[in-house]
Amino acid sequence: MSIEKPKDERRELYDKFRAGLKGGDETSSFYDEDDLIDIYDQAADLEDEYVKIEVLLAGSRLYPDSEALAARKGYLFFAYDLQDGVTDTIRRRSTGSLLWKVLEMRAAEAKSSDETVARLRELLEAENDLDDETVIQVVDLASAAGAYEWLKENESFLRTKTTYLPTLLYELHVVAIINDDRPFAIAKLEELTEIDPFTADYWAILAEEQLNSDNIDAAISAADYALAISSDHPGAIIAKARALTRTESRPQEVIDLIEPVIDDKLSDPSVAEMYVAALIHVGRQDTAEKFLTEFNDRNPWDRSAVNLLLLLEHPEISVLLDRYYSYDTEHSESEWTEWALTHYNSGGYRQAAMILGCLYRQQGLSIENEILYYSTLYAAEFYTALAAMLDDMIENHLERLTPELVMAGILSVFRTKGKTAARHALERVMKIHPLEQTSRWGIDNTLKAIGYSSMFGMLTKILETSDRVNIDDIDPFIAPKPIRH
Structure with a gap:
């Protein structure tokens, strides 16, 4: 990603070119070679591959001899790992300039870091x-070769070679982030804001990096500078909102920042989460739920909204989970189970049960996760559902009966219908000898099956002989422990 001059004019050219593509107008002939180069570079800043390709197509037709556009084509081939395209472009179009030599180095067999920077230094010595x-390409080559420290050590040398210092500073910031060197990245961004204090983009990016370094006050300050320059700068708005969210003390400010732009950010889950958290913090749960429902309608494949609606116990959450399942093409039982466990292990038993319940309805569960589902239903106090499940298994799906379900089911019958109903249900179960079901029950150790049989027998005696039974005294599932998968 690069930042070049003149930024405003280049962005206007890009916007005009893209609008022409969207409208189906053939307007590329209105642009000269330099215009197309600026549009391409702006598209590169915005990671707009579509416009980059359209510019190169227009350039090959209108300016077939353009070295600059040919070089950019070569680098695009390299980025897409199209080695034949890179090789052919170099062979047919290379002029031997430094830009082409860097591409040749990137396309050649990888050299050691020391060899790469030695050659790069040699080439740079002859250039001004x-x-x-x-x-951009010089910095990218050195970083890709593992020579980040060389870039830092030779920053002064590189400064003497560049015609526009902000581009070098920006690219050094980029590779510093890649190499997890945030202090250096922040230093380069701060210098950018000193060189050009009226560019909101620099301040907004600085705010994000300060936030990523846990410098909350500095992040808010940088975002404020950006907003003073451009009051509706989306990056600055979001950076400040994130910083304020981290303070946990200014939720109304977060709402005031995000609310005017939220419609434009409905596809960004992180912004939606911040907004909802702030709404809930100030007691506007109904507004939060309404917003999330609308967000989910627009983005039914996004888990974050479903997850937040789970936490709010939205009345239609089962329907929304089923819809999310239909968009989740992988249907990974392990991923859904891990999702459920994040709730279970933080005390969200009802949420965990709803997640597992969706998977159970849609595709069934492995025996291990079926057992987890029973435990989760019980911990969530969904006793009626467990009692009905036990009854259905006994009547229609005996092969799916497990001792875990029996225990949770009997206790659920006790809690919902009383001791007599629990005793009758247990009598039905005791007609089934547990050792006959070990292949389905998933019990590797036969002693475990025997233990369950003994427990059921003891439970039968308690239910038959005790007039007053405190279920909590005989409930092995009280105070569930965190589950690790």
Whole structure:
């Protein structure tokens, strides 16, 4: 990603070119070679591959001899790992400039870091006044070769070679982030804001990096500078909202920041989560739930909204979970189970039960996760559902009966219908000898099956002989422990 000059004019060219593509107008002939180069580079900043390709197509038709566009085509081939395209482009179009030599180095068999930077230094010694694209590619080559420290050590040397210092500073910030060197990245961004204090983009990016380094006050300050320059700058708004969210003390400010732009950010789960958390913090749960429902309608494949609606116990959550399942093409039982366990292990038994219940309805569960489902239903106090499940298994699906379900089911019958009903249910179960079911019950150790049989027998005696039974005294599932998968 690069930042070049003049930024405003380049963005206007890009917007106009893209609008022409969207409208189906053939307007590329209105742009000269330099315009197309600026549009391409702006598209690269925005990671807009579509516009980049359209620019190269227009350029090959209108300016077939353009070295700059040919070089960008070569780098695009390299980015897409199209080695034949890179090789052919170099062979047919290379002029031997530094930009082409860097591409040749990238396309060649990988060298050691020391060899790469030695060759790069040699090439740079003979060059002056590097344009923005060459600076970008030089920094990218060194970083890709594992020579990040070389870039830092040779920053002063590189400064003498560039015609536009902000591009070098910006690219050094990018590779610093890649190499997890946030202090250096922040230093480069701060210098950018000193060189050009009226560019909101620099301040907004600085705010994000300060936030990523847990410098909350500095992040808010940088975002405020950006907003003073451009009051509706989306990056600055979101950066400040994130920083304020971390303070946990200014939720109304978060709402005031996000609310005017939330319609434009409905596809960004992180923004939606911040907004909802702030609404709940100030007691506007109905508003939060309404917003999340609308967000989910627009993005039914996004788990974050479903997860938040789970926490709010939305009345239609089962329907929304089923819809999310239909968009989740992988249907990974392990992923859904891990999702359920994140709730279970934080005390969200009802949420965990709803997640597992969806998977149980849609595709069934492995024996291990079926057992987890029973435990979760019981911990969530969904006793009626467990009692009905036990009854259905006994009547229609004996092969799926497990001792875990029997125990949770009998206790659920006790809690919902009383001791007599629990005794009758247990009598039905005791007609089934547990050792005959070990293949389905998933009990590797036969002693475990015997233990369950003994427990059922003891439970039968308690239910038959005790007039007053405190169920909590005989309930082995009281105070569930965290589950690890």
